[in-house]
Each structure stands twice: as C-alpha cells, then as structure tokens.
Amino acid sequence: MIRFINRNRNKIIGMSGLIIATAFLLNIFGLGEYKAMLLILATAIASIPIFIKAFQALRMKAFSIELLVSIAVIGALVIGEYVESAVVTFLFLFGAYLEGRTLEKTRSSLKKLIEMAPQEAEVIRNEQTRMIPVEEVEKGDRILIRSGGKVPVDGRILTGHALLNEATITGESAPVMKRTQDQVYTGTIVDEGYIEIVAEKVGADTTFAKIIELVEEAQETKSKTQKFLDRFANVYTPAVVILSILVFLITKDILLSVTFLVVACPGALVIGAPVSNVAGIGNGARNGVLIKGGEVMEQFSKVDTVVFDKTGTLTKGKPEVTDIHVMNGMEENLFLQMAGVVEKVSEHHLGQTIVNEAKRRKLDIDHEPEDIQVVKGNGILARVNGMPLIIGNRKLMETHGIKIVEEVEEYALGREKLGNTAVFAAINNEMVGIISIADQIRADALEAVRELRENGVKRILMLTGDNRHTARRVSEQLGLDEYHAELLPEDKVRFVKKLKEEGHIVAMAGDGINDAPAIANAHIGIAMGKGGTDISMETADVVLMADKLKQFSHAYSLSLATIRNMKQNMYFAVGVVFILLAGVLFGNVHLASGMFIHEASVLLVIVNAMRLLRFNKRNKRTSMEEQHLFTA
Amino acid sequence: MKRVVFQLEPLTCPSCIKKIESTLNKTSGIQSATVLFNSSKVRVEFDEQDISTEQISKIITKLGYEVR
Numbered sequence: 001m002i003r004f005i006n007r008n009r010n011k012i013i014g015m016s017g018l019i020i021a022t023a024f025l026l027n028i029f030g031l032g033e034y035k036a037m038l039l040i041l042a043t044a045i046a047s048i049p050i051f052i053k054a055f056q057a058l059r060m061k062a063f064s065i066e067l068l069v070s071i072a073v074i075g076a077l078v079i080g081e082y083v084e085s086a087v088v089t090f091l092f093l094f095g096a097y098l099e100g101r102t103l104e105k106t107r108s109s110l111k112k113l114i115e116m117a118p119q120e121a122e123v124i125r126n127e128q129t130r131m132i133p134v135e136e137v138e139k140g141d142r143i144l145i146r147s148g149g150k151v152p153v154d155g156r157i158l159t160g161h162a163l164l165n166e167a168t169i170t171g172e173s174a175p176v177m178k179r180t181q182d183q184v185y186t187g188t189i190v191d192e193g194y195i196e197i198v199a200e201k202v203g204a205d206t207t208f209a210k211i212i213e214l215v216e217e218a219q220e221t222k223s224k225t226q227k228f229l230d231r232f233a234n235v236y237t238p239a240v241v242i243l244s245i246l247v248f249l250i251t252k253d254i255l256l257s258v259t260f261l262v263v264a265c266p267g268a269l270v271i272g273a274p275v276s277n278v279a280g281i282g283n284g285a286r287n288g289v290l291i292k293g294g295e296v297m298e299q300f301s302k303v304d305t306v307v308f309d310k311t312g313t314l315t316k317g318k319p320e321v322t323d324i325h326v327m328n329g330m331e332e333n334l335f336l337q338m339a340g341v342v343e344k345v346s347e348h349h350l351g352q353t354i355v356n357e358a359k360r361r362k363l364d365i366d367h368e369p370e371d372i373q374v375v376k377g378n379g380i381l382a383r384v385n386g387m388p389l390i391i392g393n394r395k396l397m398e399t400h401g402i403k404i405v406e407e408v409e410e411y412a413l414g415r416e417k418l419g420n421t422a423v424f425a426a427i428n429n430e431m432v433g434i435i436s437i438a439d440q441i442r443a444d445a446l447e448a449v450r451e452l453r454e455n456g457v458k459r460i461l462m463l464t465g466d467n468r469h470t471a472r473r474v475s476e477q478l479g480l481d482e483y484h485a486e487l488l489p490e491d492k493v494r495f496v497k498k499l500k501e502e503g504h505i506v507a508m509a510g511d512g513i514n515d516a517p518a519i520a521n522a523h524i525g526i527a528m529g530k531g532g533t534d535i536s537m538e539t540a541d542v543v544l545m546a547d548k549l550k551q552f553s554h555a556y557s558l559s560l561a562t563i564r565n566m567k568q569n570m571y572f573a574v575g576v577v578f579i580l581l582a583g584v585l586f587g588n589v590h591l592a593s594g595m596f597i598h599e600a601s602v603l604l605v606i607v608n609a610m611r612l613l614r615f616n617k618r619n620k621r622t623s624m625e626e627q628h629l630f631t632a
Numbered sequence: 633m634k635r636v637v638f639q640l641e642p643l644t645c646p647s648c649i650k651k652i653e654s655t656l657n658k659t660s661g662i663q664s665a666t667v668l669f670n671s672s673k674v675r676v677e678f679d680e681q682d683i684s685t686e687q688i689s690k691i692i693t694k695l696g697y698e699v700r
Contacts, residue, residue: 060695
C-alpha cells in the first residue's frame, strides 16, 4: 500500500493540482457550491503521502516536517480554510517533487561518471575468450578490448595499440595513443584499435573506483560555513519551537503558531551550502579536477600565494638528452651505457631520461650496479664492475671532492644558460662527462599563470631542485614573481612553512614523490599527474587528473565561483526566513502563501547552484565547435 | 564490527538526514550511522551480534525510505 502510494506520488500531485484548478474555474463560472467539496477532495488526496510519512516517523519517535504540515492541514480543515489546506498540501508535494528533480541535476555529473563504469569484460582464459561480468575479472587476467569497447579494469597493454578516449579519468576528450607497456584505465574507451591487456587493479582498487569514492566523500564533507550552519540550526530549531509556543500563548491561535513553525523550517538554509558544494565539486570532477570537499573549496578560494614546482609542473617533465660531452677520450656510448646502468635504479626524472636515451640507442643496461646510494635531490652513487660512479649535480661533486676544472665549468654554464640541466658524472673519482638535459615549458603554463593573476592571486613563485640558470629562464618566460633554485625537498617544505608563517594562504602544486612533503604542508596541496598516482590522490587536496595547468586555473576560479554561489544562497535563505517569520507574525503571510515562498526559496537556491554545473562555458564552447567540425 | 552501505531512494529533504541518523544512532548495536545525502546512501557501522543488516534495513524502511 505504502509502496503503491510512493510509486504513484507524481499522479497524486497531478490529481490534486487538477482538482484545485477545477475548483477555481467552477468558482469563476459561478458554481461556487462545488468549490469547497473539490478542495476538500484535493486536500484528502494530497494528504495521504504526507500523513503516511508523518506517521512513519512518529512511530519511530522521530520528529518530521511532515508532522508539522499534517497538524497545520488538520487545523486548517477544522476552521474551514479549505483553500489553505488544499494549496498547502499540493505545494508541499509539488515542491518536494521539483526539488528532487533539480537536486538530481546537481548530482548528475557524478551519476554520469558512475554510468560510465564498464559492465563486462572479454577475457582470455585457457586460450578461450568469453564475456564475463566485470566483477569476476581477477588480477592477472588477460583481457582484450576492441574498437569502441570500454577498458574494464586498470592494466597494462600486452599487445596492440589503440587511440583511447580517457575523458572519464582526465576530463580530456582528445584521444591518446597507447602502446605496449602503457597503462590503461577503467572506464576509458578504445576509439580505434585493438589491445590486449593484463589486469592489474580490479574492483574497488581501480583509479576509476577511487575517483568515484573520493568525489562521493568530498561532496559529503562539510565546509566551515556548513558546520557553522549546523550549529546555527541546533539553536535555531528549538528557538523557533519556543517562539511558536509563545505565539500560541499570546494569540491563542493554533493555526498561526503552526503556520509559524511550518514557514520557519530552514529548508533553503540547510540545503543552500551543500548544494553549491555538490555542484562545484561535480563540475570539477567532470573536468578532471578532484576537489576533496567543501573545506578545501573554501580554503582554495582564499589562496593568495601559489607555489609551483618547476619540473613536471610548469614544464612538460619529459626532458630529453640534448647533448653528451665526454672528456678523457672515453667513448660516448660506453659512457652513456654506464650512466644508464646506474640511473635505472633512480626514480628521479633526470635519471629516467638518461635511461631512456640509453635504451633509445639500444645500449645494453641490464648489468646490476652495486652499493647504490641515492642522495635525494642531488644524485646517485654506485659501483659498476667495481668502479665507483657518481652522477648528479655540482653539489654532489663538491661533497665528494670531485674537481670541476674551469673549462668544464664554462661548458656546463653555457649549456645551462641555454636552458639545459647539466648532469655531471665522475668515474673513479674523476670527472668524465656532462649530460645536458632540457625540459620544455608547458604550452598552457603562460595562460594558467595569467588566469591565476586575473583571479586575484597576488604572488606566484617557483621552487625547484634544478640549477638557477634553468630556473631563471623558466621564471622569466612565465613572468613569475620569484624563483628559488637548487632546493632539496626539505628546503621546499621549509619555504612553504615560512610563507604560511608570514600569513599567506598557500597553494603548492607539484608532482611526484619528491614534492609530496611540500604538497602536504601547504594549505592547499595540488597534485598533477596523468591518471593520478595513488600517493598524489591521497595526500593532495586537489588532484589534476589530465596533467594540465589550465585545470589548475579552472579549479581556482571554480572555487571562487562556488564560494560566491554558496554565500549568495546563505544570504538569500536567511533573508527569506526572517521576512517570512515577520510576515507571519504581522499577519501578511498565511499558510499557503508562506508555503509557496518557502518552497520557492528552496528551489531558487538549488537552481542558483545549478549554474555552477555550467561554469566555464567558454572552454566547453570550443570543444563543441570542434565536435561540429567533426560532424560537418 | 561490520560496515554496510544502504542505497536509498533519492533523498530530497535535508531533514531526512537528521531523522535517519538520529533514529539509527539510538538503536542498540549500531556504532555509527552516517547519511550520505548527495549520493542517497546510509553508511552504518554495527555489531553483528546485536543487530543484523536486515533489521537495519527494516528500520530505514519503517522510517519511510525505500532501501534498494
């Protein structure tokens, strides 16, 4: 029975609305005697779901807004106010219906994401392929994905290559080419091609599942404003109850005091802040920006100082070897081979670049180095075939007493002034070579920095472990306020702490493991990284999934817009409640009109929040135009 | 201690949060109950010896919310 009514709630609303309309029409045509009857009928129909909810809550000894409305309606019927009773019940149901529909819209961005989840996978087991539900895929399974198919789990490509649309993870819809050994993510779509992958992460461990969980959690976490509102509601609600009792004692008018109670329900107030947050966070998620909750949103909007890491953040982070300078007559490839053997144990991107260059030249670097010692931010020491190797920056050479003669220093300086990083290498405690590595500035860095300034960031600076020449060049090209070079991870942390002590609200953007401590120490830690590594997703407050700086400036202006939106909702809701209460007390607002204003105000705050979903239309329009070009 | 998440019909009124949370938190055997308003879920931590998943689901249904 109850289920039946819940299912048919929309029909009930429609019926009661129709009957009320008929009643008023009949009245116009002078058939007033039927009006009262019809209105009572409309009240009766619309009351059913309200009474049921009120009763259900009452049975569990819980107080509910439905109970208040029920009392008010019965009161109105008793004193013969049939218009009031019919309109109030109708408005209450219709308002809830509209709120449901609009709320659904604000939640839709997450829902759309969840709907992107793959359902089944084509696995190869015992040399047979078959379709199985995605829940049954196990780690290590071999899965094939054809053109148009969805990647069912996180994994690595074994054979084949394909153009993948990774919008579900990164918010970037331009397809990416992926080949053997490349990582693919759940929920991304093979636009063209054919790949076989090995499942590495399944179920709740996939990046996709983690994103959904993070966003769900984020939408739930309360901002300071929300916490304040909760405290306010704890005082406000009993205060209103006491006031309504006072109203009754003074006026002896039960309907007035119940009207007071119903109208004073802080609907818009309670829903106003969270709904802005949900819409803001949802917008972010769809654009590949994970913002971890309302508090982060609020803090982010107050940021006045932005600290960037250089490598991999302001620059592409995919440096290339531009020159190898060998002394002592050593053969270039042999030198590179030895460096590659040592650097393959390094996690540092410069080391990885050397390894890649060695691989590109098809040099054999399988040999295992001994006595490996990684000096964070400086370089690496190891033994190859018994020979001690030191590879790293100037500082590392100095601490180990390796002499850098003047002409070598001059050469290195020259390379650095051209924007290279010079990596020094010594074998048997003697300088043998310099590997020049250059890393280009990201295409969107300049615009991102400009947008941040336009939105009110006062100070933008760069911290890097790299040399001062490279740092200066990047800083000058981007027009940054300051740069500090040759820093170790702990120097970066100290710097961020100092900025905080000076009273700045600091956002730190970086990537990789070496920035993690500084990111964790900033007010707002922003992690860049394609697909989002586990570490960055856990420690950072904001994760940029597509590895694009433009997302950073979007996230910042989004946070400003969200907080602005939330404030609008707050002021509006508080204003409406006080006007309503005053109106009721002075007799200008009655139950029906009060209910109307109340429901309308709730709807208005939701609709206002929905504007956030469309925030950043400019970017979207360009992608729409692109789509038009495709279809045309 | 067990953790279960119930998916409800779409929640629309914020007052539902208080209603569900306070009723569940009063129930013996339930350690904590949190309503995820935006995803319309209830996350409950409870002691399996005192109360079962079905019993909790029944309480939520009785409050007037369909458990999916």
